[in-house]
Amino acid sequence: MTDGATAWRTLAAHFRDRITSGELKSGVQLPTETQMQHVFEVSRTTTGRAVAELSHEGWWKWLRSALHGIERRRGPPRHPLGSRKQTT
Numbered sequence: 508m509t510d511g512a513t514a515w516r517t518l519a520a521h522f523r524d525r526i527t528s529g530e531l532k533s534g535v536q537l538p539t540e541t542q543m544q545h546v547f548e549v550s551r552t553t554t555g556r557a558v559a560e561l562s563h564e565g566w567w568k569w570l571r572s573a574l575h576g577i578e579r580r581r582g583p584p585r586h587p588l589g590s591r592k593q594t595t
Contacts, residue, residue, distance in 0.1 A: 514549050515556035521547075522557070526566055537567065 525531045538546065540554040547554070561567050 514553045515560065518543070518547055518549060518553060518557035519560045522561060523564075523566060 522531070522537075531537070540551060540558060543549070543554040543557075544551050558567075
């Protein structure tokens with residue numbers, strides 16, 4: 508994928524694009540962080556950071572214990588891209 512500092516952003520952007528395009532619908536069960544780790548060949552830290560960012564932006568939420576899914580959103584993300592100070 509990319510180096511660790513940007514890999515989580517790339518992974519988050521991948522899912523964000525699939526959500527906004529309608530490819531991933533509200534309520535769909537997403538792969539686990541472990542599955543994402545293997546599919547995208549990234550660390551568990553990277554998948555966790557991407558999931559945390561998407562959850563913070565309101566794109567997805569935990570539905571049942573360890574399962575997560577897309578949350579139907581109305582309006583723009585709480586923190587539109589570029590409006591938050593990015594840290595490395």
